[in-house]
Amino acid sequence: MTHVALHNIVKRFKQVTALNDVSFLIADGEFFVLLGPTGAGKTTTLRIIAGLEKQDAGSVSFDGEPVDGLMPADRDVAFVFQQYSLYPTMSVYDNLAFPLRSPLRKLPEADIRRRVEQVAELLRIHHLLDRKTARLSGGEMQRVTIGRALVRQPRLFLMDEPLSNLDAKLREALRVELQHLQKSRTSTTLFVTHDQIEALTLADRIGVLDQGRLIQVGTPTDIYDRPVTTFVAQLVGTPRINLLPAVRDDGTLHVKDSSLKLPVPAQAALPAEFLLGVRPEDVRPGSGGEFTGRLALTEPLGAETILHIRSGEQTLLSIVPGIAPFRLGDEICFTIQRDRLHFFDQAGVRLPS
Amino acid sequence: MSALPQPNPTSSSSQRARRQISDRTILHLFIWPTLILLILINIFPLFYSLYLSFTNYSVISNKPPEWVGFANFIRMLNSEEMWSYFALTGRYALLSVGLQTGIGFGLALLLREKFKASGFLTTLILIPMMLSPVVVGLFWKLIFNPAYGIFNYLIGFTNPAVAPDWLAQPDLALFAIVIVDVWMWTPFVMLLCLSGLSAIPDYLYEAAAIDRASSWFQFWRITLPQVAPLLLIAVLFRTIEAFKAFDVVMGLTGGGPGTATNTVAIEIYRQAFLGQFRTGRASALAYIVLIIIIAVSNLYIRQINRAREG
Numbered sequence: 263m264t265h266v267a268l269h270n271i272v273k274r275f276k277q278v279t280a281l282n283d284v285s286f287l288i289a290d291g292e293f294f295v296l297l298g299p300t301g302a303g304k305t306t307t308l309r310i311i312a313g314l315e316k317q318d319a320g321s322v323s324f325d326g327e328p329v330d331g332l333m334p335a336d337r338d339v340a341f342v343f344q345q346y347s348l349y350p351t352m353s354v355y356d357n358l359a360f361p362l363r364s365p366l367r368k369l370p371e372a373d374i375r376r377r378v379e380q381v382a383e384l385l386r387i388h389h390l391l392d393r394k395t396a397r398l399s400g401g402e403m404q405r406v407t408i409g410r411a412l413v414r415q416p417r418l419f420l421m422d423e424p425l426s427n428l429d430a431k432l433r434e435a436l437r438v439e440l441q442h443l444q445k446s447r448t449s450t451t452l453f454v455t456h457d458q459i460e461a462l463t464l465a466d467r468i469g470v471l472d473q474g475r476l477i478q479v480g481t482p483t484d485i486y487d488r489p490v491t492t493f494v495a496q497l498v499g500t501p502r503i504n505l506l507p508a509v510r511d512d513g514t515l516h517v518k519d520s521s522l523k524l525p526v527p528a529q530a531a532l533p534a535e536f537l538l539g540v541r542p543e544d545v546r547p548g549s550g551g552e553f554t555g556r557l558a559l560t561e562p563l564g565a566e567t568i569l570h571i572r573s574g575e576q577t578l579l580s581i582v583p584g585i586a587p588f589r590l591g592d593e594i595c596f597t598i599q600r601d602r603l604h605f606f607d608q609a610g611v612r613l614p615s
Numbered sequence: 616m617s618a619l620p621q622p623n624p625t626s627s628s629s630q631r632a633r634r635q636i637s638d639r640t641i642l643h644l645f646i647w648p649t650l651i652l653l654i655l656i657n658i659f660p661l662f663y664s665l666y667l668s669f670t671n672y673s674v675i676s677n678k679p680p681e682w683v684g685f686a687n688f689i690r691m692l693n694s695e696e697m698w699s700y701f702a703l704t705g706r707y708a709l710l711s712v713g714l715q716t717g718i719g720f721g722l723a724l725l726l727r728e729k730f731k732a733s734g735f736l737t738t739l740i741l742i743p744m745m746l747s748p749v750v751v752g753l754f755w756k757l758i759f760n761p762a763y764g765i766f767n768y769l770i771g772f773t774n775p776a777v778a779p780d781w782l783a784q785p786d787l788a789l790f791a792i793v794i795v796d797v798w799m800w801t802p803f804v805m806l807l808c809l810s811g812l813s814a815i816p817d818y819l820y821e822a823a824a825i826d827r828a829s830s831w832f833q834f835w836r837i838t839l840p841q842v843a844p845l846l847l848i849a850v851l852f853r854t855i856e857a858f859k860a861f862d863v864v865m866g867l868t869g870g871g872p873g874t875a876t877n878t879v880a881i882e883i884y885r886q887a888f889l890g891q892f893r894t895g896r897a898s899a900l901a902y903i904v905l906i907i908i909i910a911v912s913n914l915y916i917r918q919i920n921r922a923r924e925g
Contacts (some may be wrong), residue, residue, distance in 0.1 A: 314821050335827040349820035351840040364827035410826070 264324045264417035264450050265290045266311065271308075271320035273474075275305055279305045281317070289466075291448040293441075297497065298459040298471035299486075304454040308420050308470070313337050319383040324417055335364075340411035346403035348395040354406050355391040358382065359460075361414050381409045384443065396568045401432040408436075414442070417453040419444075425460065437463060458498045462486065462500065471492050487602075492537060492610035500569050501542050503604070508538040520574030522553055525599065530615040532605060537559040539604030542568065545580035547588070551595030557588050571596065665851070668898035674743070675892045687899035696874075697882070697900070701907075707789060708857035715853055718797065719804025720846065724838075726805070727812045744802045751864015755795045756782065759867075763912045770861045782868050790866055792876055799863070804849040811845035812838070843922040851915040857909050879904050892907035 266288040273281040281303045288294040296304045308430045309315040311322055312313065313334040321328050329337050340361075348357050358378045362369050382388040385405045394408065404424060411419055424440075425433045441464055444451055461468050462482045469479045470493075478490045482489055489495035495503045506517045510532045515524045517538060526532060547569065555571035555578065567586040571594055580596065588594060605613040668687055670680035691697050726737055758766045761780040772778035781791040817838065823833050825833070861880035864870065870881040877885075879900070887897035 312825060314824070334821070334824045339825065341822065341825045343818045344821060345816065345818055347816075347818045349823075349836055352836065360828070361826040463901070 265292075265326075266418060266450065266452070267323045268307070268311070268328070269321050269323070271307070271310060271317045271322070273303070273310060273315065274499040275524070280472050281310070283386075284320075284471075284474070284476045286469050286476060286479055288450060288452060291450055293332050293444050293453065293464055293466045295465035295468045296452065296454045296471055297456070297458060297468050299456055299497070301473075303474040304456075305422050306452050307331070308341075308422050308452065310421050310601070311337075311418070312341050314338050314341075328468070331428060337418075338415040338416050339418045339420055339476045340414055342407055342411050342419070342424045343538060344423045344426060346400070346407050346427075348398075348403055348406055348410075350396060352395065353391070354387065354393050354395060354398070357395055357406055357576075358409050358413055359419055360390075361410060377413050381412045384412070385409050385439070390599060401436070403429055404428060405435070419449055419453075419580075421451065421453045423455055423553065424453075426455070426457070440464065441542060458500070467521075470497060477483040480522040489604065490612045492539070492606050495539050495604060499541060501581060504538075504540045504545065504578050505540045505606075506540070506576055506578075507535070510537050517573075520576040521577070522573055524600065524603075527600070527603070527615055532565055532613060533607060535608060536613060537608070537610070540578070541602065541604075541608060542579040542581040542600055544599035544602045545578050545596055546573070546599065547571075547582060547586075547594050547596040549595055551597045553598070554593055554595050557592045557594050560586060560588065560590065562586070569594070577593075622859075664901060666722040667895050668902050670804065670895045672895040673892045674894050683692060683895070687896050688903065691900050691903060699872070700877055700879050700882050703789070703874075703876070704858060704860070707793060707860060707878060708854055709877075710790075711793045711800075711857055711860075712850060712853045713891050714793065714797045715801045715804045715847065719801045719849070720808050720842075722801065722805045723808035723812055726809060741802045741806065743799045744806075746799070748799070748862035749866050751799055752793065752863045754924055755791075755798075755863075756867055759791055783872055785833065788868050788872060788875045792860075792867055795863055795867060796857070796860070800853060804846075804853065807845045807849040808842055811842035815841045840922070844919055847919040847922055851912060851919070854911060854915070855908055858904060858911070 268287075269285050271281050271284045284303070284307060286294075295585065296307060296606065298304050298436050298559075300458065306315060310317045313329070313332060313336075313449070317330075321330050323329060345535050355378060358381060359374050362374045362377065378391070379388065382391055384541075385408060387402060387405050387409060390402060390406070398406065406428065408421075408424060411421075411612070426435055437460060444464075453460075453464060462485075465482055467479060467481055468485050470477045470485065472493055478485060478494050480488070485494060487499050489498070492505055496505070506520075506522070509516050509518065510526060513526055514539065514578070516520070516522070553573065555573040557569060558572045558577060559570035561568040562585050563569075564585075566583050569580040569586060569588065571580055571581065601613065605615050607613055648651045667680060669682060669684060671683045672678075672680035672687070684823070722740065726733055726740075759781040761767060761778050762775050763781075766781065767775070767778040779787055782789050801837050819837050820833060823837060828836075860878050861884065864878055864881055865877055865884070868876045870877040870885065883897050883900050886893045886900060
């Protein structure tokens with residue numbers, strides 16, 4: 263396979279700058295996920311790599327060679343579109359065989375059949391091969407689309423939110439399949455999504471995009487445990503991270519409008535005012551907890567329960583396993599995991615701690 | 616918003632006024648005028664002419680219709696003249712619909728790409744189709760005129776003495792009518808094709824580009840199948856119209872020279888309103904045309920459904 267490098271990509275659509283100086287590397291065989299909200303420039307990045315869109319500045323290279331002058335067909339990438347881009351009036355088999363029948367390849371028909379059947383087996387669409395694509399369900403169509411990418415051995419797989427049009431159950435099943443496929447084939451993949459769960463579960467590394475800027479690149483653990491801005495911190499993790507305005511008073515840290523007080527970690531250099539980030543799983547209710555709050559709301563999800571704890575004017579979210587035995591209005595004791603605190607300055611940038 | 620019926624004094628009086636006419640009355644007021652008109656000018660003539668087609672009758676003879684069974688039909692179907700008119704109409708339909716489809720689809724492919732003033736150009740191209748056929752017939756008569764018409768000049772005949780007289784030469788008259796019909800109705804085919812083309816999503820072409828498909832493939836496997844249902848509808852409409860071709864032909868040649876452009880519709884008119892006013896025979900002929908059109912349409916519709924299913 264191939265390693266891919268983007269150097270200082272800039273793309274403008276009329277007045278709007280869709281991508282602003284984006285650079286990153288995808289290692290050979292890596293599963294790289296671009297994560298970001300709608301309009302962040304994820305799809306544009308993908309289309310520029312595929313050659314469907316031309317960047318205004320910067321360059322894309324595969325294995326160290328610039329591909330900027332190449333047409334999409336010559337870049338040898340496979341693209342899975344968000345919409346099921348199947349050829350109508352052709353059977354599933356013909357759709358799958360199509361990329362192999364390109365005059366540039368000249369594969370014997372027996373080889374084509376073998377590879378199509380192999381992929382169909384893998385994606386469990388073997389029974390659909392003779393069907394017309396118009397008669398498939400959404401999940402089946404998307405699997406055929408993915409299959410059409412898999413029959414080739416392209417240098418790079420590009421996937422544009424391939425799971426977003428599917429219902430929750432199917433999305434989960436296909437996510438697992440994709441992960442398995444990628445790991446067993448070690449194919450370089452760039453996957454675009456706005457779904458943080460997809461990003462965290464699938465990725466070797468994640469790149470977070472916001473308004474055309476690449477904000478952070480790192481492993482899922484990096485992104486989750488050491489978000490560089492409050493934007494990243496809020497983007498990953500459900501329920502969202504608690505962000506509390508706080509002030510430093512010598513060795514103590516006060517959360518505004520509440521009675522929460524914590525000692526300032528020894529190595530942290532904090533300004534007078536800052537934002538304190540606490541992941542919900544680090545707010546742990548239990549008897550003998552050093553803080554108290556009132557339970558304002560519970561969201562039982564079955565396997566876990568989200569608790570909304572009021573402390574003064576602030577609300578902290580906490581997530582606990584199972585169905586919590588608390589009632590609304592209860593006085594709750596809790597602790598905060600001290601070694602997992604996040605500090606951000608007023609502008610939202612992470613402070614060293 | 617207070618949602619539920621709090622009767623407020625201002626609207627209740629107007630409400631009461633409206634209540635005096637019930638919904639049912641309004642329904643009847645809307646439906647019956649249309650229905651009566653339709654029955655008078657469509658439904659009644661349809662059945663009355665069916666009856667007349669089995670009779671010997673002329674509107675000017677001052678005699679009641681006389682029942683003759685299938686005699687009119689047998690006479691028409693056994694007449695060699697009649698078959699030649701049908702053949703002529705068929706040739707006309709084939710030529711004119713074929714050219715309209717080809718040129719219309721081609722224009723649609725060209726206008727599909729947006730460029731400066733492409734909207735304006737599309738509107739310009741659509742103008743012929745909005746004109747009245749009689750007007751079109753009359754001014755094309757001027758355009759075709761061998762002495763001062765611009766058509767001959769445009770195709771290179773600058774000397775009127777040797778230039779063809781399109782409407783007067785039996786071998787050319789049919790083509791002249793085809794040219795006018797194509798000029799007038801190609802925009803219609805183009806319009807339908809254009810709406811079919813604009814419904815094809817871009818990502819299909821992008822997927823094909825990434826899959827290294829040739830532009831030939833993109834045309835045959837993506838463009839054509841997606842436009843086919845609308846294209847066939849355009850062909851269906853134009854074929855039906857071609858079989859009924861009357862107004863433009865009447866305006867240009869009146870069926871002449873001789874019978875060179877005597878389409879079936881013109882023949883029906885001649886039977887019914889010229890010479891002996893053979894109303895019965897004309898009705899029978901009209902019904903034969905109707906049956907042919909229904910048969911041809913059914914063949915087309917079957918094709919359209921097949922194209923839709925893909």
